Amino acid sequence: MSVLGRAGATATSAAVVIAALAVGRLVSDHVESKISPDPFLREVAAGETAHLRFADIDVDRVNAADVLVSGSDVVKARGVFLVVDVTVRGTDKARALTGIELVDTEGRIYGPDKSRAYCSFNLNAEPGLTTYARLCFDIPTLALEDVRLRVAQVDSAGGGASQRRDEIGDLDLGISASEARRMLAEELALATTNDPFTKPDPEPQPMPTEAS
Known part of the structure; x- marks a missing residue:
C-alpha cells in the first residue's frame, strides 16, 4: 500500500x-x-412493612397526646403531639436515618420535636438488630387527618437537594377523619423515651393537671 x-x-x-x-x-x-433527579417515593399502606433499600420499618402504634412527660418535665403541645412508635431493622450497613418528617394533605412538612420532651428524632438502622423509636411531632390539630410519615436517609432541607435520587418511605398512618376526631377528643399524656433498644410503653395516661 x-x-x-x-x-x-x-x-x-x-x-x-x-x-x-x-x-x-x-x-x-x-x-x-x-x-429523574427526584427522590423515589415508596408509598406504604397503613399496617404494612416499609421495605426500603436501607431498612425495614414498621409503624407499631400511633397516638395523639396533649402533653409529653419525661421524668419531671411535662411539655404541653402547641397544637397536638402525634406520637409514632416504630420498629426498625437495618438491611445493609449501620446508619442513622435523619430524614424523619410528617407531611399533611396540603404538603406541609413537620419535623420531629426536639424540645426537652426527649423523644427520638432519628432512627438507628443496625444490620442484624431490631431497634425502636418513639417519634413525637407537634402539629396543628387540623393537620392530623391523613397525615403521613416519611422516612429518608437525610432530611428535606434545602428543597430536598440532599435527597436527589434517593428512596423515601411514605407511610400511611391510617388516620381517617373519624379517627382524627376520636384522637383529639381524648386528653392524654405519653411518657417519652429515646432508648433505641427498648420498645416504648404504648399505653397513654390521663393528662397531668400541671403542664408547662
Missing part, C-alpha cells in the same frame, strides 16, 4: 472513532436525561 493509501486509511479510521465517540456521548446524554 502506498503512503497515500495508508494516510487515507488512517484518516478514515480516525473519523470512524470520532463518530463512535460522538454517538456514545449522545446515547449517554440521552440516558442521563431520562434519569
